Amino acid sequence: MPPLLLPRKVPLTASVLGLGSSLLLGFVTFRANRLAAGEAIRLLQTGPCGGPVLMAAWIILATTSILKIPERWVNFTLGLLPGALVPTALKVAGGQAERTALASGDIARVSLGAAFWVSLFAAAVIMLDAWHTGGLRRKLTLFSATLGIAVTVYLMVSGEMSHLSILREFINRRERFTGELMAHLALSSSAVGMAVLLGLPLGILAHRKARLRGGAFFVLNTLQTVPSLALFGILIPLLAALTSRFPVLGEAGIQGIGTAPALIALTVYSLLPVARNTFAGFSSVDPAAVDAGRGMGMTGSQLLVRVEFPIASPIILNGIRVALVQAIGLTAVAALIGAGGFGVFIFQGLGQAATDLVLLGAIPTNLIAAAADALLNGLIGVANPRGLR
Amino acid sequence: MIELSCVTKRYGGVTAVEELTVTVADGEFAVLIGPSGCGKSTTLRMVNRLVPLTSGTIRVDGTDVGSRAPEQLRREMGYVIQSVGLFPHMTVAGNIAVVPSLLKWPRQRTEARVDELLDLFGLDPSSYRDKYPRQLSGGEAQRVGVARALAADPSILLMDEPFGALDPITRETLQTEFSRIQRELGKTIVFVTHDIDEAIRLADRIVILREGRLIQHDTPEKILTHPANRFVLEFIGSDRALKRLSRMKTSDHMRPTASVKVMDSLAGAGAIVMRNGFAWVTCGEGVVRGRLDGQTLTGGAATAGEAMIPVNRGLEVIPADASLREALSRMVQRGLRNAPVADEKGRLVGEISLEDILEA
Ligand SMILES: Nc1ncnc2c1ncn2[C@@H]1O[C@H](COP(=O)(O)OP(=O)(O)OP(=O)(O)O)[C@@H](O)[C@H]1O
Numbered sequence: 227m228p229p230l231l232l233p234r235k236v237p238l239t240a241s242v243l244g245l246g247s248s249l250l251l252g253f254v255t256f257r258a259n260r261l262a263a264g265e266a267i268r269l270l271q272t273g274p275c276g277g278p279v280l281m282a283a284w285i286i287l288a289t290t291s292i293l294k295i296p297e298r299w300v301n302f303t304l305g306l307l308p309g310a311l312v313p314t315a316l317k318v319a320g321g322q323a324e325r326t327a328l329a330s331g332d333i334a335r336v337s338l339g340a341a342f343w344v345s346l347f348a349a350a351v352i353m354l355d356a357w358h359t360g361g362l363r364r365k366l367t368l369f370s371a372t373l374g375i376a377v378t379v380y381l382m383v384s385g386e387m388s389h390l391s392i393l394r395e396f397i398n399r400r401e402r403f404t405g406e407l408m409a410h411l412a413l414s415s416s417a418v419g420m421a422v423l424l425g426l427p428l429g430i431l432a433h434r435k436a437r438l439r440g441g442a443f444f445v446l447n448t449l450q451t452v453p454s455l456a457l458f459g460i461l462i463p464l465l466a467a468l469t470s471r472f473p474v475l476g477e478a479g480i481q482g483i484g485t486a487p488a489l490i491a492l493t494v495y496s497l498l499p500v501a502r503n504t505f506a507g508f509s510s511v512d513p514a515a516v517d518a519g520r521g522m523g524m525t526g527s528q529l530l531v532r533v534e535f536p537i538a539s540p541i542i543l544n545g546i547r548v549a550l551v552q553a554i555g556l557t558a559v560a561a562l563i564g565a566g567g568f569g570v571f572i573f574q575g576l577g578q579a580a581t582d583l584v585l586l587g588a589i590p591t592n593l594i595a596a597a598a599d600a601l602l603n604g605l606i607g608v609a610n611p612r613g614l615r
Numbered sequence: 616m617i618e619l620s621c622v623t624k625r626y627g628g629v630t631a632v633e634e635l636t637v638t639v640a641d642g643e644f645a646v647l648i649g650p651s652g653c654g655k656s657t658t659l660r661m662v663n664r665l666v667p668l669t670s671g672t673i674r675v676d677g678t679d680v681g682s683r684a685p686e687q688l689r690r691e692m693g694y695v696i697q698s699v700g701l702f703p704h705m706t707v708a709g710n711i712a713v714v715p716s717l718l719k720w721p722r723q724r725t726e727a728r729v730d731e732l733l734d735l736f737g738l739d740p741s742s743y744r745d746k747y748p749r750q751l752s753g754g755e756a757q758r759v760g761v762a763r764a765l766a767a768d769p770s771i772l773l774m775d776e777p778f779g780a781l782d783p784i785t786r787e788t789l790q791t792e793f794s795r796i797q798r799e800l801g802k803t804i805v806f807v808t809h810d811i812d813e814a815i816r817l818a819d820r821i822v823i824l825r826e827g828r829l830i831q832h833d834t835p836e837k838i839l840t841h842p843a844n845r846f847v848l849e850f851i852g853s854d855r856a857l858k859r860l861s862r863m864k865t866s867d868h869m870r871p872t873a874s875v876k877v878m879d880s881l882a883g884a885g886a887i888v889m890r891n892g893f894a895w896v897t898c899g900e901g902v903v904r905g906r907l908d909g910q911t912l913t914g915g916a917a918t919a920g921e922a923m924i925p926v927n928r929g930l931e932v933i934p935a936d937a938s939l940r941e942a943l944s945r946m947v948q949r950g951l952r953n954a955p956v957a958d959e960k961g962r963l964v965g966e967i968s969l970e971d972i973l974e975a
């Protein structure tokens with residue numbers, strides 16, 4: 227007799243996780259007002275039909291993951307369901323928030339609970355696994371994820387979710403949000419821009435001059451180990467002292483707190499990955515190719531532009547990618563010294579013990595970091611010369 | 616013409632090249648040879664100014680290279696190295712087009728030149744043009760390396776152990792191919808190797824260096840017959856007599872020979888055999904078929920063709936363009952004192968004997 231069970235470990239674990247958390251943990255948290263203690267509401271305690279639908283989805287995913295059924299069915303279920311599950315979960319939470327608002331008035335808050343986040347995570351795991359499985363399941367996942375994201379964005383924008391606490395925080399700070407988004411993007415990208423301007427020549431120099439190499443990388447490595455808060459802390463008095471000594475700096479907008487020390491610190495942190503990868507990229511060029519290029523009459527700059535840089539570019543771009551993702555994360559910390567950015571919401575929220583305000587800062591920070599990561603990875607794919615792949 | 620006079624190169628305390636004076640004539644194939652570290656690469660790289668001289672002068676066509684812009688100078692000379700150094704991110708065509716693009720050739724001219732060179736090196740342009748270096752075998756990569764150096768049709772070619780990294784069979788193929796190409800192109804070549812057989816096979820003149828000093832500069836024949844000292848003697852090895860033979864072409868040392876036709880009557884053929892001791896038997900177009908000597912005449916045969924001892928065409932007929940070393944090898948192998956020499960169509964053009972080879 228053929229075996230009845232054929233466990234697919236990853237989707238099975240993930241769907242059991244989703245199912246279990248939905249049964250045991252709070253799906254949304256109810257608060258009588260913004261700062262009151264929370265009360266967990268489990269999935270099945272939410273509205274009339276949303277809860278059972280989500281539960282059913284998890285049960286279908288779990289059984290599909292374990293039964294020996296035709297691969298096509300498995301592909302359809304594991305490929306399509308997780309993408310649909312995410313906006314559904316959001317809709318369930320939003321609906322609950324709306325009902326609560328009607329029942330308990332506008333000061334009551336409903337925020338997303340542990341079970342919601344665990345479900346989101348579990349769905350993402352199944353999608354990633356499907357992506358790596360490839361074939362039909364990958365295509366279906368791509369389709370359902372795109373659709374899921376579109377519906378999620380629609381739900382957020384259309385106002386259907388506007389009773390959820392995190393969106394209430396957002397609506398209260400709509401103008402502020404755009405401003406901090408811009409500040410965050412500007413600060414992290416200009417820091418990485420500075421790091422590229424400084425790190426490229428530094429990396430090339432380290433490659434050319436062996437004597438410089440040890441010292442430069444020792445300094446950069448050491449700086450990298452300084453905790454970001456400490457570095458900000460050091461820069462504040464340093465810049466303050468400088469501006470009081472040279473008032474012209476102050477007139478130019480440089481202060482002990484604010485953008486200037488943040489930009490300096492972030493540039494310093496971004497310098498190591500850029501310089502190190504530039505060095506590694508240039509070192510990866512076969513010395514014979516350089517010798518041949520010189521022997522054929524290339525000038526130093528022709529050699530750089532036509533030979534060394536194209537060969538090194540994928541490695542350099544990878545360094546920029548690391549620097550950018552890191553800088554976007556660190557920019558959140560820079561809010562502490564008044565540099566703005568999404569860190570503002572995070573630290574305000576921490577101060578007020580308002581979790582949803584923290585999330586309003588943390589979630590977009592993660593999203594733009596992921597977007598930067600994907601963007602640079604795409605760029606690396608394009609820049610990678612065909613002969614090197 | 617390349618003239619090195621009193622060229623010295625020191626690296627700190629190490630003298631890589633000392634007081635070297637050598638002239639390479641136009642169209643000459645000069646081979647620099649010597650033990651590892653004797654300064655061959657240094658000498659070569661001083662010619663295109665990749666290495667600055669400590670003292671002395673190098674003139675190319677009468678102009679001191681020190682007075683030329685290095686990049687300009689290098690674009691007028693081809694440069695090939697052992698490790699090939701193809702650019703991995705460029706296609707074969709892109710690699711070959713490097714110097715033309717530095718010289719800003721129009722695209723059509725460059726493309727035509729690339730195809731012409733690929734053809735010259737036996738690489739089908741349509742299938743090799745767009746390949747990347749990592750898709751090539753060692754031999755193909757090295758062909759592209761040499762083609763790249765020839766791209767802008769320089770009159771001088773500098774080659775630093777170009778075939779050094781190849782297996783013996785590929786190396787020999789490339790050597791043969793390259794001597795053919797060189798016969799067509801007639802470049803002035805400075806070629807570095809530490810393989811004496813390669814030097815003897817390719818060189819018009821050999822420059823033997825030791826610890827940066829010139830030991831002997833002569834034709835391969837002279838070096839083999841009159842080595843300047845014990846060092847050269849040891850360097851060229853105990854089989855120098857054989858090496859010398861490898862430089863000589865059979866057609867230059869063969870002598871005219873007597874032949875009869877297959878259909879000739881034995882009586883008429885007999886007269887020729889009596890006069891010469893033996894005669895080669897050929898068919899209508901002059902292709903060697905067999906051999907007649909005194910003993911074969913005594914049978915009852917009517918024609919030369921019936922009486923002859925057949926000759927094995929593959930093993931016992933020496934091609935006219937074979938080296939004497941190869942001729943000797945075949946004759947020793949088959950136990951022959953003399954052998955017929957034939958052109959590429961197998962037609963008898965002469966004969967060669969052991970005595971001829973010993974006297975060569
Ligand atoms: N850049 C350099 N710095 C210091 N010494 C060098 C340098 N280049 C070469 N030398 C020294 O000069 C001498 C000659 O070197 P060169 O490379 O010309 O030898 P070669 O004859 O080409 O040897 P090989 O057959 O091993 O390639 C060697 O002793 C070498 O160590």
Ligand SMILES: [Mg+2]
Pocket residue numbers: 655656657775
């Ligand atoms: Mg060398």
